Amino acid sequence: MKKSSRLIAGLVGLAGLTLAAAAGAQEKPTPGGTLNMIAQPEPPMLMVGLNTQGPTLYVGGQIYQGLLSYGKDLKVLPSLAKAWEVSEDGLTYTFTIQEGVKWHDGKPFSAEDVVFTADKFLREAHPRWRYIANTYIESITSPSPDTVVFKLKRPFSAFLYAFELSSFPVVPKHVYDGTDYRTNPANQTPIGTGPFKFKEWKRGSYIHLVKNEDYWKPGMPHLDELYFRIVPDAASRAVAFEKGTVDVLRGGDVEGFEVRRLSKLQGVTTTTDGWEMYSPLVFMQWNMRKAPFDNKLVRKAIMHAIDRDFIVRNVWFGLGKPAVSPFASTTRFFSDDVSTYPFDLAKAKELIAQSGVKPQEHTIRLMPIPYGTQWDRMAEYVKQQLEQLGFKVDIRAVDAGGWSQALSEWDFDITFNFTYQYGDPALGVARHYLSTNIIKGTPFANNEGYQNPAVDELFLKAASAVDEAEAKAAYAEVQKMITDDVALGWLFEQRNVTIMRDKVKNLVRTGIGVNESMDDVWIAK
Template identity: 60%
Template structure:
């Protein structure tokens, strides 16, 4: 007997009288390189694209699957067959009908080529994907994969139009810059360096929605200017990272202002240093361990993030399934760091380091500055090579053109989706920042994470992943820094803003401005 799953309606528990019309103004920073989330997985792209593209499912705050393009689904008793029944009457923004063939093409063709994180899942676990009729899609797995049900939100598997992409070069297709989706908002205009404008989709498949006429994402490079825009009422919504953390306390105290840390349950963003292990000095584990002792991570949380974070213990965030705090620790100790450098036998004067900051705002700039100062105390010679935009950073990281950089990873509700992708040796691939770009290779780690993903019993999965976490921390497979707490600050007139586990990175189809 198959398990039948049909989600309920997401609400905030408060009833308002929805009003039609109005323009919601938000900020997107840094400016995304493109708006096709099936190709680019950077946070700014996901934020905008989620209003255009949709996944089969979305998820409530407790990660319970909810309907999106799929109205219901079943999972076979052996955990191998997932069958999705699609919504009726859905159209692409250009008027073409949406069908099961679009789902099959997206997952089996396009994402298999363009999306390294999902490609790993597809190649490793999916045996076949079949459209059994126009409104039904059946996924058959090679072996059970417990996290599979969490893979279908718009940021992971955004469904794209087969009729626009089939037979084209996916990465250069013009639709990447003028996207066509099924979502509540249609792409209207992108004025580079200024704004991205989306307009209401009058043929949206949810009757009466969306309520907003427009969503405009302003590109404002300076954090102080973004804060002023919110204060003046020119911007309605600020998401985590849009303003300096030092300004958060002041802004949240403004009249008619709401503040929330909710809406990140699916992502649980986790920040770390990336050390390129392909060459000295970071090919030496003792050097990487020295780096961890040289960085005062609590100082970063307290003085750079202003408390909006938590020191990370390892590769899995404390809010994510299978987290285990019982791992090796790296106390802040310059003395210990120097001892490890000496023990490593590495002459740091002969191995200068190119540090590539991540261009995601002033907090990240300060983290890079602090890291440089800290590592120079133990003998590193570091040259900072800043880039001005997210696209340039993405290109360099994706092509392994760096020595030391920073990133944060979304956990996607389960380490089998959000964590193992960063460490499996099979996922050392160019062209993405969400793979094993640091070149970490440990067959034992591969074995443990693979076994943890294939096990069905939760206790058994925990056993494998607990051992894997210890190993990854001991090897310093990445330099774990902190778990990010992302505040959303918004005007009180904006209603239904945070309805799911992905918060403001959801569709906005139920958002309205109370007049």
């Protein structure tokens, strides 16, 4: 494998490393059994290529697969691609795909599916991939049935991080080519290459997946079936785990105080592993197209009016860390040399006075993300703080689909969001601030409408750098600019805990955690 620079060399890893080897030696798996989990909230759909909300990825990750996966150390691991090469100039990436892979409908998987996914489906439907494809990719070809070649216009140091499940779910060409992707009936009965096949979705009750008997990894999956239970009430979810109705609780499934209690139960194991690739960061997102959020002094005032330490301690029960930057502190190129906004209500009121805005003339619609009572409590706290600045605030409650649609169509004043950083700021961070990513149709782009040509230029410079020092300098400068502009209201870095029965083996093996294909998960008898 050829490597074009120190920066690219740090990304490549070992192409031959298998997920089983990365996980280390295991006990001998026991075949069979049912794993019960929770989908919270109930996802709007399971088609990962069209929706990348957390619940969709959790369930859809067992149906669809990406070309690559990533270890807890962010080393690149094989998935549908078994090997890859990078040219010395960093412009050509060649992937060799796995042999003997079939779609769930029995049709053979080939490199043509990958080309279709990259050059047509995701280029139209996926905001992160659309940006990558339009900015960096010159051509995508398949010189042979098992080979896909990406030629870039310019170096893109984060390119090998762009192929996990949520960024690059490979979809079947024979099902989607020539159709309206968003209305294709297969969106309701998803067809992938993963270890489990879609069986049934009883709305409001459960999603049922069953073992893929033709799965491309010999002897896998070990489990016979998966159930993702729909339990709207947080207290009921805790009871379901305590009584053994469900075997796994994902981060966010129960309240913070319940995490502490349930973790201490006999026969229970916990881990905070499996979020290394994502490093989720929670923020307030305001619509800068309209008053009062088009005024930078107002945005600065709101930041000073929010006590992020209070939110972490009292709303999230310590499961987080106050954020100071658009970059999570756990990710590459993080810098704390930025504009900061310590809690200071007097300072906040002073800035409001300087802004010229009359708060009493504005009624702000605050739309919480509908992922549980902790988010609702945080909305109540933010409402209280905004009202102390003189604003009128109406909380607008929506379901998961309504939140996604409203944010995607820019029909909001202020909301909460949390997004994944994907191992590199060029993938998980830049999308929120690039003016070229002000696009309707997704809740995970530049929905606030932020525009700064200097920021655009710095992100492009950093992503195209082949020298790590050059990238670091550009990213440090971009963090200074964005925090001074207060493009978003950064709140805290999430710390998620996965809780499981001791009998559940090998659940969290990689840096994408429970979104990873559960082909090597088993239940001890």
